Amino acid sequence: MPHIMLTQLNYLVKTFPYRSALWYKIYIVIQAYDIFRGYLSIRKNLSSPPANNRFPEQKCVIILLSHNRYRNMNLIVRSALHNNFVSRLIVSNSNREVKIGDWIKVQDPRLELIDETQPTQPGHRFVLAKKENGDYFLSVDDDIFMTPRQWANFFDCLVENPEIPHGLTGNDYQPGQISSNGSPFHQVTEVNQNTDTLIGAFAFTRQHLERLFQLATFLNLPDLSLVRNGEDILLSFAGLGKPQIHDLGPIWTCASNGLPGVALWQTHLDFWDERIRLFEATQTVRIAMDEPWKEETSTHSLRHE
Template sequence: MVDVIIKKLKKWYRKAERHVVHLAWILNARFGPKLSTDLTEKATIIIPSYSLERIKNIEPLTRNLLKCEFVERIILTNNNPQVSIDHYVKIEDPRVKTINQTVRHGCAYRWELTGLENAKFLIGIDDDLLLFPKQISYLFKRLVEKPEVPHGLIGTFDSNYYLNREMEVDVIHEIYAISQTHLRRYLELYEEITTRGLASVESIEFWSDDLLISRTGTGRPNIHDAGYILRCKTAVKTGVALYQDEEFKLRRDEVRNALDT
């Protein structure tokens, strides 16, 4: 009986904590202060959007990111032709660029956008990850300090899932802080394995760009502890979260095998 009560209390606490943090995130987007750092380097941030259920996250996420002085540009690529991101994002800032794709694309398409070749550092963020300015700043500092490997906040090592850790991992997920060198290497890997027929374009574009990005450094990618990670409620929702797709494991195994060939 006591165990049941404790379990229910823990569940209630986690739910309450998320509500409080989410409210703080929304308020910070509108009323939070600018975040200054001692960084001289600049970053371009790419946020792809796919789902109507998540597109409402894009404006508050963008507003939070714009509070970081090191953010030089934010590219919002809407990969769902059925909607226009301009109906949901009302931000007048020269650093923000919105793109409405005419063809549905997967997550990997963000790395093929025109203009990225001019950015020294890039950060790709999935549309269900709701970050505060201090979190993205902490991650960017780690990239600048150690630019030879990709950096993130979430990852897997030896098939185990980790977050809120300072460690090396095999694969980073959901957020990717990389250099121009990593981007070029990603595009080389993409071209190599698709041209040779080792993996399909679709398997990479919709399910597996994280596997390629994680192989672009001189060593394993690093993840970092930037505090509580707030996610959209749809992060685990069937029909929205890609990892819930029936093809997910099969497609990723295809790409993983191609990389190991």
């Protein structure tokens, strides 16, 4: 059995003690099936020629972060690089007990592997993106496995509508209404619609990146590499409208995505309270930025006519 499959099944077994409801214990069988189906789908795509995306003249840079789930990275990288629109792919490993080159065996001149020497957090993805050339960027968390075709479709969504950031899963903020995760952030996925915040997967432009850093400055967040929780909120407010999520078909997610000690939202103290405070603060700052950003976009468009 492939190593990645054993890893996923091991994660799945570790979730069993946290399953209190009988239906959730039984549901583990369906999740095991989903692991096999997701793996076989990616393998099938990898054996086919690269997908033809709708904007072949456009290129993008992919930024991936790795910490606890370094065993997932080889397959994620292989799938992403099976696309001709990818100009560069950077993997930043923040786990100093791991050499990421021991786990990623892909040989490709577009690939750069970084073992960080200083502690970094999820916000570091945007610091890395800012250093790169290009206008388009994709980034997904290390618990999301997409097929090459899904990577291509995700990129197409961004190029087709670059005014807003794009994702696959979102949270709708509904104060006073508590969701199953115990917070006012209600998850939405497998639909095509606007949402309040993106989580897990991000497609954004150079302009979104510049605005994100403007928001960070106003919010007194001088070093995004140290932002552990909420960097996705900043990106979600960096467009001219609400971000949009897309249904790209079934997405295989790592069996550890709700596992305490691995999943950030299950591990980070005051995770949801922090997000509420940052969301409301960013929302206030964003209102003040509305007119300058619209004027900036209008000026940019005139220059290119």
